[in-house]
Amino acid sequence: xxxxxxxxxxxxxxxxxxxxxxxxxxxxxxxxxxxxxxxxxxxxxxxxxxxxxxxxxxxxxxxxxxxxxxxxxxxxxxxxxxxxxxxxxxxxxxxxxxxxxxxxxxxxxxxxxxxxxxxxxxxxxxxxxxxxxxxxxxxxxxxxxxxxxxxxxxxxxxxxxxxxxxxxxxxxxxxxxxxxxxxxxxxxxxxxxxxxxxx
Amino acid sequence: xxxxxxxxxxxxxxxxxxxxxxxxxxxxxxxxxxxxxxxxxxxxxxxxxxxxxxxxxxxxxxxxxxxxxxxxxxxxxxxxxxxxxxxxxxxxxxxxxxxxxxxxxxxxxxxxxxxxxxxxxxxxxxxxxxxxxxxxxxxxxxxxxxxxxxxxxxxxxxxxxxxxxxxxxxxxxxxxxxxxxxxxxxxxxxxxxxxxxxx
DNA sequence: GTCTGAAAGCGACTGCTGTTCGCTTTTATT
DNA sequence: AATAAAAGCGAACAGCAGTCGCTTTCAGAC
Numbered sequence: 001x002x003x004x005x006x007x008x009x010x011x012x013x014x015x016x017x018x019x020x021x022x023x024x025x026x027x028x029x030x031x032x033x034x035x036x037x038x039x040x041x042x043x044x045x046x047x048x049x050x051x052x053x054x055x056x057x058x059x060x061x062x063x064x065x066x067x068x069x070x071x072x073x074x075x076x077x078x079x080x081x082x083x084x085x086x087x088x089x090x091x092x093x094x095x096x097x098x099x100x101x102x103x104x105x106x107x108x109x110x111x112x113x114x115x116x117x118x119x120x121x122x123x124x125x126x127x128x129x130x131x132x133x134x135x136x137x138x139x140x141x142x143x144x145x146x147x148x149x150x151x152x153x154x155x156x157x158x159x160x161x162x163x164x165x166x167x168x169x170x171x172x173x174x175x176x177x178x179x180x181x182x183x184x185x186x187x188x189x190x191x192x193x194x195x196x197x198x199x
Numbered sequence: 200x201x202x203x204x205x206x207x208x209x210x211x212x213x214x215x216x217x218x219x220x221x222x223x224x225x226x227x228x229x230x231x232x233x234x235x236x237x238x239x240x241x242x243x244x245x246x247x248x249x250x251x252x253x254x255x256x257x258x259x260x261x262x263x264x265x266x267x268x269x270x271x272x273x274x275x276x277x278x279x280x281x282x283x284x285x286x287x288x289x290x291x292x293x294x295x296x297x298x299x300x301x302x303x304x305x306x307x308x309x310x311x312x313x314x315x316x317x318x319x320x321x322x323x324x325x326x327x328x329x330x331x332x333x334x335x336x337x338x339x340x341x342x343x344x345x346x347x348x349x350x351x352x353x354x355x356x357x358x359x360x361x362x363x364x365x366x367x368x369x370x371x372x373x374x375x376x377x378x379x380x381x382x383x384x385x386x387x388x389x390x391x392x393x394x395x396x397x398x
Numbered sequence: 399g400t401c402t403g404a405a406a407g408c409g410a411c412t413g414c415t416g417t418t419c420g421c422t423t424t425t426a427t428t
Numbered sequence: 429a430a431t432a433a434a435a436g437c438g439a440a441c442a443g444c445a446g447t448c449g450c451t452t453t454c455a456g457a458c
Contacts, residue, residue: 036416038416049419049437154388158369165365177357195393
């Protein structure tokens with residue numbers, strides 16, 4: 001904010017957060033791609049080119065959101081992954097947190113995820129990288145479950161991807177067949193039955 | 200092509216096909232969104248505004264591709280669905296065809312699917328509608344499988360969506376853990392184990 | 399045979415976009 | 429008081445999808 005002095009890294013980060021917080025409402029209301037940089041700057045109460053001092057491109061503004069969210073999600077999952085209980089139970093808990101998280105942020109997460117699909121390919125690769133950290137965590141749990149003998153010998157990464165990718169569409173579907181909660185539980189049920197060792 | 204005479208509906212359709220065929224190479228080479236309407240018209244050997252006589256918007260050019268492909272896929276699936284064998288076997292065969300189809304058109308389908316994600320929301324809804332026909336076919340097979348007693352009582356639409364949505368990322372993943380064929384088979388395996396009646 | 403209306407085709411033009419540039423304002427330091 | 433550097437800005441830029449008014453062409457009416 002002050003003009004002549006250099007901002008510290010932290011101040012810059014705070015300012016980015018502050019700016020994003022001010023403009024996210026507009027994204028939710030009229031859509032990210034339908035909001036021009038002029039409007040974004042207006043909403044943030046700053047000049048158009050000042051915006052570029054905090055976000056290198058327009059896409060980066062939206063990426064900022066997912067960076068934040070994925071950090072939270074990964075942290076929560078990491079805490080669960082360290083618990084001293086069977087891997088399959090930890091996996092269930094992580095996915096439960098995942099579902100709760102999706103539901104809590106449903107409206108904004110859903111809308112912005114749809115918008116994120118429309119980012120430039122380059123930006124989507126950035127996003128993908130951020131997702132990998134989380135995906136690897138799930139993969140680890142599946143791997144542990146296999147070693148513990150609760151899961152069949154499936155490819156852990158494939159299973160992890162399958163799990164994450166089946167849950168997202170549940171929240172986003174245009175033809176729901178029940179509450180999100182119900183659909184999520186059934187999806188998880190099918191998945192776990194699919195990888196569990198047959199008794 | 201002829202200037203003064205009115206084109207029949209069929210001629211118009213042929214011309215659309217012809218134009219698309221001429222320009223799709225450019226989409227595959229430098230990307231749909233990176234190709235401007237000027238370039239597309241150039242490649243098609245027609246004027247820019249003539250292009251608009253055959254496709255109402257730029258998005259519609261890409262939608263045309265999926266309309267075609269989905270028609271083929273749905274037809275093939277319909278033929279299988281009518282065979283006189285158990286539903287679970289028919290479902291396996293449909294998905295096998297689906298996989299073969301994805302692999303045969305892999306490079307173009309993959310690239311253009313990624314591009315399709317970036318279409319305007321309105322255009323994506325169009326695409327979604329076209330997908331529903333196919334989704335409903337799968338749903339029907341799952342439903343039959345349940346009635347025949349091979350599948351557990353799962354929600355057929357949810358299962359259908361889950362199935363389709365798990366196969367696509369297999370082809371598109373940036374971190375493959377085997378050949379597409381292997382990954383697809385393992386995915387199918389997990390899914391079928393997940394919905395089969397336990398023996 | 400020629401006239402005419404309507405369709406096919408076209409490139410200049412429009413209004414908008416994300417991004418850049420050159421400039422002003424502010425302030426900590428010398 | 430002078431300086432340098434950072435923060436902030438709106439005008440300007442290049443490029444885009446889509447539109448408009450015009451030209452060219454020809455089937456059918458007379």
